[in-house]
Amino acid sequence: MTMPKVLVSDALSETAVQIFRDRGVEVDFEPKLGKDKEKLLSVIDKYDGLAIRSATKATADVIAAAKNLKVIGRAGIGVDNVDIPAATAAGVVVMNTPYGNAITTAEHAIAMMFSLVRKIPQANKSTHQGKWEKSAFMGAEVFSKTLGVIGCGNIGAIVADRAIGLKMRVVAFDPFLNEERALELGVEKADLDTLLAKADIVTLHTPLTDQTRNILSRENIAKLKKGAYIVNCARGGLVDEEALKDALDEGHLAGAALDVYATEPAIEHPLFGHPGVVATPHLGASTTEAQENVAIQVAEQMSDYLMRGAVSNALNSPSVTAEEAPRLKPFIALAEKLGLFAGQLTQTGLKKIEISFEGEVASLNTKPLTASVVAGVLKPMLAEVNVVNAPVVAKERGISVAETSRDDADSYDSVIRLKIVTEKQERTVSGTIFGSTPRIIEIKGVEMEAGFASHMLYATNEDKPGFIGTLGQTLGEAGVNIATFNLGRSGQGEGAIALVAVDEPLTDDVLEKVRALPHVKQATALSF
Numbered sequence: 324m325t326m327p328k329v330l331v332s333d334a335l336s337e338t339a340v341q342i343f344r345d346r347g348v349e350v351d352f353e354p355k356l357g358k359d360k361e362k363l364l365s366v367i368d369k370y371d372g373l374a375i376r377s378a379t380k381a382t383a384d385v386i387a388a389a390k391n392l393k394v395i396g397r398a399g400i401g402v403d404n405v406d407i408p409a410a411t412a413a414g415v416v417v418m419n420t421p422y423g424n425a426i427t428t429a430e431h432a433i434a435m436m437f438s439l440v441r442k443i444p445q446a447n448k449s450t451h452q453g454k455w456e457k458s459a460f461m462g463a464e465v466f467s468k469t470l471g472v473i474g475c476g477n478i479g480a481i482v483a484d485r486a487i488g489l490k491m492r493v494v495a496f497d498p499f500l501n502e503e504r505a506l507e508l509g510v511e512k513a514d515l516d517t518l519l520a521k522a523d524i525v526t527l528h529t530p531l532t533d534q535t536r537n538i539l540s541r542e543n544i545a546k547l548k549k550g551a552y553i554v555n556c557a558r559g560g561l562v563d564e565e566a567l568k569d570a571l572d573e574g575h576l577a578g579a580a581l582d583v584y585a586t587e588p589a590i591e592h593p594l595f596g597h598p599g600v601v602a603t604p605h606l607g608a609s610t611t612e613a614q615e616n617v618a619i620q621v622a623e624q625m626s627d628y629l630m631r632g633a634v635s636n637a638l639n640s641p642s643v644t645a646e647e648a649p650r651l652k653p654f655i656a657l658a659e660k661l662g663l664f665a666g667q668l669t670q671t672g673l674k675k676i677e678i679s680f681e682g683e684v685a686s687l688n689t690k691p692l693t694a695s696v697v698a699g700v701l702k703p704m705l706a707e708v709n710v711v712n713a714p715v716v717a718k719e720r721g722i723s724v725a726e727t728s729r730d731d732a733d734s735y736d737s738v739i740r741l742k743i744v745t746e747k748q749e750r751t752v753s754g755t756i757f758g759s760t761p762r763i764i765e766i767k768g769v770e771m772e773a774g775f776a777s778h779m780l781y782a783t784n785e786d787k788p789g790f791i792g793t794l795g796q797t798l799g800e801a802g803v804n805i806a807t808f809n810l811g812r813s814g815q816g817e818g819a820i821a822l823v824a825v826d827e828p829l830t831d832d833v834l835e836k837v838r839a840l841p842h843v844k845q846a847t848a849l850s851f
């Protein structure tokens with residue numbers, strides 16, 4: 324196996340480099356390269372993995388140029404710098420490292436809150452300048468004030484906990500926060516308008532999505548109490564920056580602490596220099612501890628994926644643990660091949676894919692197996708489909724996917740059964756694993772025992788004497804060498820199936836000759 328190669332294109336802790344190497348992954352550490360898009364575009368095709376923080380923008384054009392890319396690892400939480408739909412379409416798994424920098428970011432939000440209400444940065448600057456402006460920096464207490472937390476996930480919950488420790492009241496708005504969790508955290512669950520009306524200080528902790536973009540819009544800023552403060556250590560796009568400036572200029576807001584900006588790096592900004600604004604350059608996650616955590620985590624996750632097929636913290640693919648990956652591997656191959664078999668025989672509108680996992684395989688993590696079946700079924704019709712995007716592609720096309728499990732697999736240890744429902748017909752194919760090799764055990768209800776080969780002929784015929792001889796002769800005369808010949812029938816004289824492994828691809832000419840043989844109902848060339 325050639326060593327997979329990873330590019331670290333942002334300033335990750337160098338601990339990551341050692342972890343990649345220790346786990347057998349080659350690594351190029353170029354901490355400034357992510358800022359140079361042209362250079363990134365020119366080198367990215369050499370890499371199997373891309374490890375980033377927030378400076379590298381993994382946009383659709385970068386992903387399109389990354390012909391060998393299998394995984395993007397974000398050493399951090401927010402993945403708004405990665406085009407996830409483009410990565411998914413290209414079969415690139417996108418992982419982040421939740422939790423690793425959450426405490427650090429929450430602490431930054433609390434530090435920003437204190438900086439804001441006690442004007443510490445302004446006082447610091449003035450004192451260093453030898454001015455003793457005691458009366459210029461009158462502040463406010465946070466004790467008994469109301470903190471409005473927008474987004475009460477990992478970071479928001481830590482901020483709430485620290486704020487409660489400071490004897491603040493905490494009101495939280497988060498559509499996914501239930502009453503139980505709110506009670507456990509000691510926060511009051513509220514809708515956004517209630518939060519805006521009650522908060523003395525608002526702190527933002529949501530991801531940047533289409534739903535959260537501009538959540539502090541001009542209209543919502545106007546709903547805040549006069550003299551309120553805003554802290555944003557999440558993403559710049561959450562706040563309307565122009566409206567924020569107007570609200571500060573008009574004295575509606577007392578101040579804002581910003582770690583993040585709509586455009587980054589923010590070299591110039593209408594709010595820079597504003598007396599009510601405390602600004603840091605996206606430092607939320609910048610502590611030695613957090614950077615060590617996320618670098619270790621991303622290097623471990625990416626190495627596990629590249630070396631063992633284990634998937635953790637992926638945003639566009641089901642999880643597979645390092646222990647599961649080797650057990651799943653032969654079943655993933657079987658699942659994809661069964662899907663390919665059915666997909667190559669499907670010409671009319673596909674409506675439904677039903678998969679049944681029976682026996683030992685039913686106790687495994689079947690999500691990646693289902694994705695592999697669906698990818699296999701769709702691949703002959705849609706060149707761009709892959710195991711990462713297959714479930715999304717099926718959904719987009721209105722193809723339903725149903726999965727069932729059964730403990731028992733009759734006389735086998737494990738069986739995967741696949742049923743395809745099209746506008747015109749249903750088709751079934753089933754398989755198992757012998758050793759670690761995928762085998763077909765059933766086609767269209769007919770029992771079989773056949774391996775998969777790169778090139779195969781699949782023919783259905785009437786069970787009549789002489790068929791095998793004429794088929795063998797036709798292939799022989801066409802110079803096609805038969806590797807294996809497998810037959811099955813539903814009963815004497817009834818429908819029969821021939822599955823023939825051949826040494827080279829079958830031409831249309833040969834297929835036409837096979838189709839013209841007596842008793843042949845259909846003949847299709849398959850490749851795996």
Ligand SMILES: NC(=O)C1=CN([C@@H]2O[C@H](COP(=O)(O)OP(=O)(O)OC[C@H]3O[C@@H](n4cnc5c(N)ncnc54)[C@H](O)[C@@H]3O)[C@@H](O)[C@H]2O)C=CC1
Pocket residue numbers: 399400401402421422424425428473474475476477478479496497498499500528529530531534535556557558582583605606607608609
């Ligand atoms: N400044 C910095 O350096 C850092 C910034 N961040 C930012 O903080 C964000 C939050 O991180 P975590 O707490 O770890 O994520 P999380 O996923 O644990 O929490 C986000 C919360 O936002 C909530 N949410 C989603 N849509 C919402 C909406 N429309 N309204 C209200 N709440 C909504 C979710 O339900 C979830 O509970 C990240 O997405 C990232 O953008 C994270 C780390 C460092």
Ligand SMILES: O=C(O)CCC(=O)C(=O)O
Pocket residue numbers: 376377398399400401402424605606607608609
């Ligand atoms: O890597 C960084 O410094 C930024 C971290 C961040 O914004 C995130 O994890 O979402």
